[in-house]
Structure formats: structure tokens, C-alpha cells
Amino acid sequence: MADLRALFSSNHPVGSSEAFTNRQSQWHLVATAIEEHLQHLAAPGFDVEDLEAPRNNLIVFHGVGGVGKSTLLRKIEASLTDAEQRPVQWGEPAWSGERILPVRIDLARSASNGPDFERVLLTIRLALAAHVGRPLPSFDLPLRRYWETQHPGEPLEEYVRRTGLAGRFGQMLPQQIQGAVSEAVGALQLPGLVGSAAGQVVSALVTALRERRERARALAGCARTADLLEIEPDLEALSYYPHLLAWEISRLPAKHSVVPVILLDTFEDTGDRHRDTERLLQRLVWLMPNAFFVVSGRNRLPWANPALQGQLDYTGPEAWPGLTPTQQPAPTAGQGGTRQHLIGDLSPRDCDDHLARRLTQDGQPLISPEIREVITERSHGLPLHLDLAVSRYLEIRRTGRTPVPADFDHTFPALIARTLSDLTTDERHVLRSASLLDAWDLDLATQAAGLTHQSAARRLIERPMISEDPHAVWPYHLHGAIRTALRTGDDHLEDQWTAADWHQAAVRALAALGRQWQEADAVVPSRTLLVACLRQGLRLARDHQLDDLAWLTDAAYTYTDDSVWEPIAPPTQPPAQQLGPDTPADALAELLAAIARRQHEHRGRTAERLTAVLDTGLLSDELTELALYYRAKAHKDLGRTDAALEGYRQVADADGRLAPRARRGMANLARIRGDFPTALAAIPTLGWKGRHHRVLGHILFPHGDMDRAIAAYDAARAEAEQHNAPGERAIAQALLSLACAFTDPARADDELALTHQLLGQLDQRATTLLAQVAALVRDAGTNDVTDRAAVLRTEITVAGLAWLTPLLETTLVFHQAVRGAQDDLTATIDRLHEATANGDFAYYVHIAAAMGDLPQPSRSAVQWLDDELTVRARWRSLVTARQHHLGY
Incomplete structure (x- = not known):
């Protein structure tokens, strides 16, 4: 069908076609x-x-x-x-016949x-x-x-x-x-x-x-x-x-x-x-x-x-x-x-094909490939955008000037005018408010618009510019081309918004996101909703310079509490601004990204990123505590005990919501240094938030008191289940598997199966490696332990988890003691001496000597809770029991 506007736009005949090919x-x-x-x-x-x-x-x-x-x-x-x-x-097709x-x-x-x-x-x-x-x-x-x-x-x-x-x-x-x-x-x-x-x-x-x-x-x-x-x-x-x-x-x-x-x-x-x-x-x-x-x-x-x-196994461009x-x-x-x-909107190929066919002269496309490329990119596949671009092309050409690509590198006010022209005032208000959000539902759009009734939003979702994905967290989203034009163009309508209007709408949208998360969290906590609200909220706060992060701080704490670590994409910035955070929202996004990415980065890199975000001074006091706590954890993992202790002490002294965890960290550092009485004395002050059962298990385990350690870890897992804390449950289960692996390989099989099941739902690198150590303990005395340990040693080093190295070497000592491989055992104990030279985990050297039936180190800073001979006898009995189990 001919386009009459094109036909009457010039003294020179211009052909046109509205036809699209069917797929x-x-x-x-x-x-x-x-x-x-x-x-x-x-x-x-x-x-x-x-x-x-x-x-x-x-x-x-x-x-x-x-x-x-x-x-x-x-x-x-x-x-x-x-x-x-x-x-x-x-x-x-060219390959017909294949x-x-x-x-x-x-x-x-x-x-x-x-x-x-x-x-x-x-x-x-x-x-x-x-x-x-x-x-x-x-x-x-x-x-x-x-x-x-x-x-x-x-x-x-x-x-x-x-x-x-x-x-x-x-x-x-x-x-x-x-x-x-x-x-x-x-x-x-x-x-x-x-x-x-x-x-x-x-x-x-x-x-x-x-x-x-x-x-x-x-x-x-x-x-x-x-x-x-x-x-x-x-x-x-x-x-x-x-x-x-x-x-x-x-x-x-x-x-x-x-x-x-x-x-x-x-x-x-x-x-x-x-x-x-x-x-x-x-x-x-x-x-x-x-x-x-x-x-x-x-x-x-x-x-x-x-x-x-x-x-996923294979990722990246x-x-x-x-x-x-x-x-x-x-x-x-x-x-x-x-x-x-x-599919749905026109593909770039279809857009280009439409533009090439729409206007022709002497059988050739009138719009040049360069202009078609710009129009196609800005249209997001929206046919209305293509029509407006064709109209603009004809208008420019009628003035006697040859159109150039730059003429089309913008949005069309007419696109918004046509989109909004048949909407009511309330519908236009909701549409503008919703354009601030990547996706939304009726409640979110209504609250972002500051309205008290959903009718306008309900009418709006019936419009063709709104797409629906019923399986998404929020089912509705605005077409990309319309959203871009609405946010960057001048719609020339009487009720167009000022900069202050947009800012107020952003404040309302951020508050609406917070209310939706908080109300849902009070009834049935949803991890998916939490992450989605964080992502949208951080972008809103950054784009509109909202210094009051309000509920985002609580959401950040909840995000870290669960230890699941989904990626929290930081707000995107223009390349010129990518030197570092320059708003509180940027700083919070970088903080959460650094905490989550530690599952995939060396702990040294984590400490560097957290130090950088702390140095910006953009974090609130509560968020500063969060950064200090996780930096202290990174220092602990890296074997920087003094730096870790200083960080934990700062958080504990602030007496905020992370204080119990910081006190747990200090108790663990005392245990790492071999001061078991101090670590034990801290347990009554910890409670659930300080993971008191897990800390007790950490103390009992080095003493070889496996039955009580297993009971403590079992209690830690049960408490985590009671508090619906999947991350903590997986950690406690991995530790339970480790303790069982020393005493009962058959039970350890079942416990490790559950460990892997729980970890399959999470992203916990350190706990996953700990589970692999437990599997080595379970298999101690068999043929392939040494090779697997070598691979695991490399993974631990790459991850920057220095605290796992002494445990891995002690596991090898257990394996070699069971097999009576005296030369290998001596070499492993030498490595263990090197790994504990700074005084951290020195008790593993004592444990290794006990398992190998070797003399204890002459000088010891370890302050045991039990008599050292009793501890030694417990660890040696684990070796003899495994030898008996394997028939050695």
C-alpha cells in the first residue's frame, strides 16, 4: 500500500511499502x-x-x-x-542437501x-x-x-x-x-x-x-x-x-x-x-x-x-x-x-528491511545504510519510532537538505506525544513514574505515582507500550524506546514534569520499593524480592542523587545475613565517572559487590576494595561497620590476625547490629592463637547472632573431642534452620561433616551428601572448599587422597583462604599416619610448621605430632582446656581406629 505522505513529499517520485516479511x-x-x-x-x-x-x-x-x-x-x-x-x-538455504x-x-x-x-x-x-x-x-x-x-x-x-x-x-x-x-x-x-x-x-x-x-x-x-x-x-x-x-x-x-x-x-x-x-x-x-x-x-x-x-560453568564474552x-x-x-x-518488536534486520523498503527511488532504498543503522538502534524495534523517523526524513529532505545520521540520533517528542495523547491525566502520571523503574507491578507503579487508587495503573497495563512477563518479580515493564524518550525528551504537553517533579517521583519510587520489601519480609521473607529491590533502589538513588538511603541500609544487612551472595549489579555510570564511587548509593553498591565477589576473588582483593570504599567517606556509620566487619573477615582469612582483631574490635565497640558477630570473630581469633580459655569465656556473650554453638564446636574440635564437637555443630545447624538462615545452615553442616569424617566415614558420606545439597543452593566458596577437605578426611588411608589434596591446596591459595591451609595439611598428616608413611608425614609436618610460623593455628602442629605418634613440640604457647596428654590420646586414637577400620 502506498504512503501518500511520501508520495506527495517531493517533486521526484518516491516509492513506499509498508510490508513486513512473515518471520x-x-x-x-x-x-x-x-x-x-x-x-x-x-x-x-x-x-x-x-x-x-x-x-x-x-x-x-x-x-x-x-x-x-x-x-x-x-x-x-x-x-x-x-x-x-x-x-x-x-x-x-545455501546448505540445502546437507x-x-x-x-x-x-x-x-x-x-x-x-x-x-x-x-x-x-x-x-x-x-x-x-x-x-x-x-x-x-x-x-x-x-x-x-x-x-x-x-x-x-x-x-x-x-x-x-x-x-x-x-x-x-x-x-x-x-x-x-x-x-x-x-x-x-x-x-x-x-x-x-x-x-x-x-x-x-x-x-x-x-x-x-x-x-x-x-x-x-x-x-x-x-x-x-x-x-x-x-x-x-x-x-x-x-x-x-x-x-x-x-x-x-x-x-x-x-x-x-x-x-x-x-x-x-x-x-x-x-x-x-x-x-x-x-x-x-x-x-x-x-x-x-x-x-x-x-x-x-x-x-x-x-x-x-x-x-x-x-554456570562457562561464562563471559x-x-x-x-x-x-x-x-x-x-x-x-x-x-x-x-x-x-x-521476537515481538522488530529485529534490527526487520527494522532495516522496513526502512529500506519504506522509501525507494528508482528501485533503490532512499534512506542510506548509515541513517538506517542509527534509526534502528534508537528505535528498540518499535514500529512507531520507525514511522516517526521516516516522517522526519521526509521533512528534512523537503527543506532541500540531505539528511545525515546525526539527525536521527535522538528521541522524538512526537513519540511521547502520540503515546500520551490518548491517556488520562492519571495514566500519564503513572506512566512517567513507572518509567523510573526497570519493572513494576500495580502497587509499585501506583505508589511511585503517589496515587491512592490502582485504576489508572490497571488501565495503563492494557496499553501496547507495556509488556508483561508473569514469571518475573514485577510483571510489567515499559517499552525501551518509549521509556528512553520519556526520560530524556520534552513531551511538550501541558502537564509535562519539571526536574523537581522527577526528583520527587524518584523519592516516592524508592520509598515504594522499600515498603514492598519490608511488608513482604515481615510475612514471608523473599530473597528474590530483596535482591530485585536492592538493584532498582541503588540505581534510583544514584541517578537522582538521593543521599538518604533509608531502607537500603536494612536491605544491605539482610542481604549479607543470608550468605547466599547473588550478584548485586552496581549502578552503571558513564565511562568518565568510573574512577570510583561518588554518591552514597555508589559506595553502597561497591560495598555489596565487594562482599559478594569475595566468593570469586582473592581475599586480598576483597580487603583492597573494602578499604577503598571506606576511604571515600560516603558510607553511613552503620554501613561503615558492615565494611569494617567484612574487611576484618578478609584479614582473618588471609592470616592477618592483628589487622582482623583491630577491625573486629572497632565493630564490637560500636555495639551495633554486627557487634555479636564481631565478638565471635574475636573469640575465633583467640582460638586461632591457641588461647582456648579466652575463646570459651566469650561464648555466653554471643547468642544466636554470634553463632555460639558453632564457636563451641570450633573449640572442641582441636581438642579431639569429636562427639561433643559434632553435637555443637548439630545444634548450630538446627538453630540455623529455626532462624531460616540457609547460609549458616550450610556452614554448620559442612563442619559437622568434617567432624564426622574423622570418627565415622560411613556417616560422613551421608552428611557430605547433605552438605553438597545445601551448598548447591548457595555461592559459598570457602565452605565448598571446607567440604572438600572433609571428603579427604573421610577417605584418609585410601590411594587418591594425596593427589586431590594437591589440587585443593592450589584452589585454597588462589582463593586467598590461608586459614584452610593448616587444616588441609593436618588432614594429610592424618592420611599419612594411617598409612604409616613416615617420610611423607615428616615432610607434611614441615609444611605445617611453615603455615603456622606466625603463631596462628600452632595447635595443629601438636595435633599432627599426636596423630603421627611423634614427640610434642618442646615449646608451646597453646593453652588447652584439657590435659595435653588427653588431647594427644584422642587424636592418636582416631588414627588407630581408622587403621582398624581399613584393616591395616
């Missing part, structure tokens, strides 16, 4: 990405076993619910399956019992069963072993039938897996009886692979096959099996070769605070570099965000160059540019 651009993105993927696979340097190369084997379509993402994926699947089902306007295997998997929680990783992997293998028609031993053998272990008594074929995965080829997979077992039995020349048990076949195969037998390596020669077959076949192991599947696919003969294109639909249903399922699916993508993945969901994939380090927010420069084959595309 043609999205298909082109997929087709091009698959073509690049195929070129990448054919490149001489491609290695399916390379675990370090960046990954670009996926494309992501994201957008609000109901915009057709699932429909798009179904259409892509049909087009890849049968060219006749491909829309004519989509065209034939052996492509599409596999669409709906990850919705309502689909086949939700995003089950077993189901995902079985769906892929079932698809391969039909198209490849042969066993894949490297993958099939561990899969069968996993299935027999995790699903005893339930045949795989029954599961496939029951869950609806069967389709036409449901029986082919069990047959092929049995074929892989038979093939292994034949290749390894095993007795016929062995072939019925996957575990025995796997064991024989591992032995053959370790011995580098040619027939075994021909059967399952992936470099990591033996390692994966040796570990416990649990869900964690299963998530690494795709590496074996990728290797099998890579070595298929030409007539069976296939490139899987795996379409993961409704990806948002895999997400939760801890990203457990997402972590498994990310491994699937990473470990199958020869497969291509098409992902759809409500949100962008954040894998290129370094802040997710620790929550170097790992996922196509998932960064901006276009990658000069993409090459196999390493294309951005792979994240918004």
Missing part, C-alpha cells in the same frame, strides 16, 4: 547461522574434543509470552524436516513433567537412533550404566513408552544400546555371562582403555571416555555424557553422518535462582560443539555475563562471543556476530 528475517538468521556452523565443522582446525574454544553453536530468540516464539520453532523444525513445508518466501537432523524439545514445566535433563538427552539420542541406525558405544555404554544405577527395575524401553518419547522409533534406542553392550563384549572378548551387566562391561572397558588396547580404543576412543566411565553415574555425570555423544557423531561414516539441530523451546522454564537445570543444559550446548542449537525463551541468555561465574549484548566486529565463518534476537 522471513528470523529464518534467514537461522539458515545463515547453520551455514556458518557447517563451515566451522568443515574447517581443518575443528576438534570436537576441544573444551576451550569459544562456542557459537547456537542462536537465541527471546521476547514476551505469546508473540510466536514456539510457533516459529515449530515452523523451523518442519522446514528442516521437509523442504516442501518451508514457506516459499523463506527461500532455499544431512540435517532437527530435534525440537519443549522445556515447559507443563510439557512431559517439566525440564528434565534425562528427557532432553534421551530425546536427542532417540532422534539419532532413527537417523543413524547404529549403536554409539562411547555414549550408549555409560547411558545404560547410568540407567541401571538410577532407575533400578525400570527398563529404558518402558520409560520411553511411559513418558511419550517413543514415537515411531521408541524401540530402536534400547536395541541399539543393547547392541553397544554386545559390541563391547565381543570387542573385549568377555564371557557371555558378563554381557548382561552394564557395570561389569564398563569396568572391563575402562581397564582396556587404561591399558591402551587397540580394540577398546577403536570401540570407544574418546580421550575422556575412561574418566567418565569411572565416576559415579549420577545426574552430574550424565550432564557430561553429551561430550561422548558429540564424539560418536563426529566419527560416523559418510553415509550415516548427520548434523543435529536441537531446538530448545520455552527456555525460561529452566530458570530458577540457582540455575541448576540451566547449568546442565549449558553443558549440553558446550559439550556438543558439532550440534547447532536454536533456543527460544522470554529472556536473553545471560551466559556471556561474567557476573554469573560460579553459577570470550566463551560466548555471539551472546554479548552488542554486535561482534568482523564475524568470520563459524564465529558469527550476535546470536540473540528479540
Whole structure:
């Protein structure tokens, strides 16, 4: 249809078109990405076993619910399956004729019992069963072993039938897996009886692979096959099996070769605070570099965000160059540019296509590529912005001047005028107030607007400029282009806001966020809401120079109380202002970021960051105490006992809300220095907030009084559960596991399993390393303890957790004493002397001597609670008990 305004804008004929292709651009993105993927696979340097190369084997379509993402994926699947089902306007891809295997998997929680990783992997293998028609031993053998272990008594074929995965080829997979077992039995020349048990076949195969037998390596020669077959076949192991599947696919003969294109639909249903399922699916993508993945969901994939380090295995722009927010420069084959595309609003490609088609002259686009690029970037995909840009182009051209890109590097007042023109006064008021927030609900928008009724906000959410994500903390958000224009442009309406109006609205919005968090916290505390309110509140306080941080201080304390440590993104600043915090909100954001990032940074870096934020003088007295306390903790972890004591004393003397914790820190420092009477005397002053049961356990443990230490740690865990403190519960459980590991390895197994379960929901680096030390104690006397300890020693050093080093060396002494390895024991005690040379943890040298039945150090500053001979006898009895347990 012709645009009459364009037609009558000039003496020279201007053509126009309003037509958009129906998902043609999205298909082109997929087709091009698959073509690049195929070129990448054919490149001489491609290695399916390379675990370090960046990954670009996926494309992501994201957008609000109901915009057709699932429909798009179904259409892509049909087009890849049968060219006749491909829309004519989509065209034939350059790789037509290649052996492509599409596999669409709906990850919705309502689909086949939700995003089950077993189901995902079985769906892929079932698809391969039909198209490849042969066993894949490297993958099939561990899969069968996993299935027999995790699903005893339930045949795989029954599961496939029951869950609806069967389709036409449901029986082919069990047959092929049995074929892989038979093939292994034949290749390894095993007795016929062995072939019925996957575990025995796997064991024989591992032995053959370790011995580098040619027939075994021909059967399952992936470099990591033996390692994966040796570990416990649990869900964690299963998530690494795709590496074996990728290797099998890579070595298929030409007539069976296939490139899987795996379409993961409704990806948002895999997400939760801890990203457990997402972590498994990310491994699937990473470990199958020869497969291509098409992902759809409500949100962008954040894998290129370094802040997710620790929550996912592979993060950062170097790992996922196509998932960064901006276009990658000069993409090459196999390493294309951005792979994240918004569905709903027009993609940049569609925007450019629309602008190129909208105005033409002599069959050529009238708007230059440079101008189209600027318009597209500023539009956020909003069609109204594109229309206004076209109108502006015609107006400038009519004056006789040639438009330039700078003419379009701004928002349009008319965009706001058109948006607001049919809104009531109250609706406009709510819209402006809501534009201060990244997302909101009806209550938040109403309170930010200072209104007493929700009707205006309720009417507003029905407008097309408001998007909804029902699964988010706050479901509503304003379209990016409109929000930007509203916040930076002059709307020329009679009721436009002044700078003071915007400031007052920011004050109301910050207060509303605080009320929402405080009211919810008083009923059912929500960690997710707390973090979301902190992020929005910090940005509001910074952007509008709000010096009174009000509830943000309480929220900061609550955030640190739970010891969960989600990233708190600091407010973004222009590059010129990134020299350091210059507002109280900046300082608070940096404080919380430093505290949280200590789980991923050396404790020395944590101390430096906290010192820098303290030096700004921007923190209130309460927040200064918070910074001092965590800096003291960092000093303690680094072995800087005097600096830690000074910091704890400052916080204790202030007698604020962290005083009990500071007194606990001082008690722990007394214990670290071997002054057990002083540490014990402090316990009655600590209470729950000072973690009195845990401190008691820390005192009893060095005395070898394990039964009472276990009871103290058990009481600490119970008290943490009573106070709904997940972080403290995990710490107490890890310590309980450590104590049990010395006395009862069997119980320690169960306690460590619970420890890992609790830690899986948190981000606690030190506690995780402590749990690994406990696992070494449990396994003391066995063969692999020394090698694992060497790896753990490096991790402890990298983390800057000096306090764990003496415990690790003492654990090695226990192991070596049990085995009677006198030379190794002497060398370890020498290292222990070095680690405790400053006087901290000197009692571990006494403990080591007792376990090794060696003379005690001649000079001792340790002030024991019990007779030293009694302490010595307890530790020596733990060694003899373990020797008896192992049959030494």
C-alpha cells in the first residue's frame, strides 16, 4: 500500500511499502547461522574434543509470552524436516542437501513433567537412533550404566513408552544400546555371562582403555571416555555424557553422518535462582560443539555475563562471543556476530528491511545504510519510532537538505506525544513514574505515582507500550524506546514534569520499593524480592542523587545475613565517572559487590576494595561497620590476625547490629592463637547472632573431642534452620561433616551428601572448599587422597583462604599416619610448621605430632582446656581406629 505522505513529499517520485516479511528475517538468521556452523565443522582446525574454544553453536530468540516464539520453532523444525513445508518466501538455504537432523524439545514445566535433563538427552539420542541406525558405544555404554544405577527395575524401553518419547522409533534406542553392550563384549572378548551387566562391561572397558588396547580404543576412543566411565553415574555425570555423544557423531561414516539441530523451546522454564537445570543444559550446548542449537525463551541468555561465574560453568564474552549484548566486529565463518534476537518488536534486520523498503527511488532504498543503522538502534524495534523517523526524513529532505545520521540520533517528542495523547491525566502520571523503574507491578507503579487508587495503573497495563512477563518479580515493564524518550525528551504537553517533579517521583519510587520489601519480609521473607529491590533502589538513588538511603541500609544487612551472595549489579555510570564511587548509593553498591565477589576473588582483593570504599567517606556509620566487619573477615582469612582483631574490635565497640558477630570473630581469633580459655569465656556473650554453638564446636574440635564437637555443630545447624538462615545452615553442616569424617566415614558420606545439597543452593566458596577437605578426611588411608589434596591446596591459595591451609595439611598428616608413611608425614609436618610460623593455628602442629605418634613440640604457647596428654590420646586414637577400620 502506498504512503501518500511520501508520495506527495517531493517533486521526484518516491516509492513506499509498508510490508513486513512473515518471520522471513528470523529464518534467514537461522539458515545463515547453520551455514556458518557447517563451515566451522568443515574447517581443518575443528576438534570436537576441544573444551576451550569459544562456542557459537547456537542462536537465541527471546521476547514476551505469546508473540510466536514456539510457533516459529515449530515452523523451523518442519522446514528442516521437509523442504516442501518451508514457506516459499523463506527461500532455499545455501546448505540445502546437507544431512540435517532437527530435534525440537519443549522445556515447559507443563510439557512431559517439566525440564528434565534425562528427557532432553534421551530425546536427542532417540532422534539419532532413527537417523543413524547404529549403536554409539562411547555414549550408549555409560547411558545404560547410568540407567541401571538410577532407575533400578525400570527398563529404558518402558520409560520411553511411559513418558511419550517413543514415537515411531521408541524401540530402536534400547536395541541399539543393547547392541553397544554386545559390541563391547565381543570387542573385549568377555564371557557371555558378563554381557548382561552394564557395570561389569564398563569396568572391563575402562581397564582396556587404561591399558591402551587397540580394540577398546577403536570401540570407544574418546580421550575422556575412561574418566567418565569411572565416576559415579549420577545426574552430574550424565550432564557430561553429551561430550561422548558429540564424539560418536563426529566419527560416523559418510553415509550415516548427520548434523543435529536441537531446538530448545520455552527456555525460561529452566530458570530458577540457582540455575541448576540451566547449568546442565549449558553443558549440553558446550559439550556438543558439532550440534547447532536454536533456543527460544522470554529472556536473553545471560551466559556471556561474567557476573554469573560460579553459577554456570562457562561464562563471559570470550566463551560466548555471539551472546554479548552488542554486535561482534568482523564475524568470520563459524564465529558469527550476535546470536540473540528479540521476537515481538522488530529485529534490527526487520527494522532495516522496513526502512529500506519504506522509501525507494528508482528501485533503490532512499534512506542510506548509515541513517538506517542509527534509526534502528534508537528505535528498540518499535514500529512507531520507525514511522516517526521516516516522517522526519521526509521533512528534512523537503527543506532541500540531505539528511545525515546525526539527525536521527535522538528521541522524538512526537513519540511521547502520540503515546500520551490518548491517556488520562492519571495514566500519564503513572506512566512517567513507572518509567523510573526497570519493572513494576500495580502497587509499585501506583505508589511511585503517589496515587491512592490502582485504576489508572490497571488501565495503563492494557496499553501496547507495556509488556508483561508473569514469571518475573514485577510483571510489567515499559517499552525501551518509549521509556528512553520519556526520560530524556520534552513531551511538550501541558502537564509535562519539571526536574523537581522527577526528583520527587524518584523519592516516592524508592520509598515504594522499600515498603514492598519490608511488608513482604515481615510475612514471608523473599530473597528474590530483596535482591530485585536492592538493584532498582541503588540505581534510583544514584541517578537522582538521593543521599538518604533509608531502607537500603536494612536491605544491605539482610542481604549479607543470608550468605547466599547473588550478584548485586552496581549502578552503571558513564565511562568518565568510573574512577570510583561518588554518591552514597555508589559506595553502597561497591560495598555489596565487594562482599559478594569475595566468593570469586582473592581475599586480598576483597580487603583492597573494602578499604577503598571506606576511604571515600560516603558510607553511613552503620554501613561503615558492615565494611569494617567484612574487611576484618578478609584479614582473618588471609592470616592477618592483628589487622582482623583491630577491625573486629572497632565493630564490637560500636555495639551495633554486627557487634555479636564481631565478638565471635574475636573469640575465633583467640582460638586461632591457641588461647582456648579466652575463646570459651566469650561464648555466653554471643547468642544466636554470634553463632555460639558453632564457636563451641570450633573449640572442641582441636581438642579431639569429636562427639561433643559434632553435637555443637548439630545444634548450630538446627538453630540455623529455626532462624531460616540457609547460609549458616550450610556452614554448620559442612563442619559437622568434617567432624564426622574423622570418627565415622560411613556417616560422613551421608552428611557430605547433605552438605553438597545445601551448598548447591548457595555461592559459598570457602565452605565448598571446607567440604572438600572433609571428603579427604573421610577417605584418609585410601590411594587418591594425596593427589586431590594437591589440587585443593592450589584452589585454597588462589582463593586467598590461608586459614584452610593448616587444616588441609593436618588432614594429610592424618592420611599419612594411617598409612604409616613416615617420610611423607615428616615432610607434611614441615609444611605445617611453615603455615603456622606466625603463631596462628600452632595447635595443629601438636595435633599432627599426636596423630603421627611423634614427640610434642618442646615449646608451646597453646593453652588447652584439657590435659595435653588427653588431647594427644584422642587424636592418636582416631588414627588407630581408622587403621582398624581399613584393616591395616
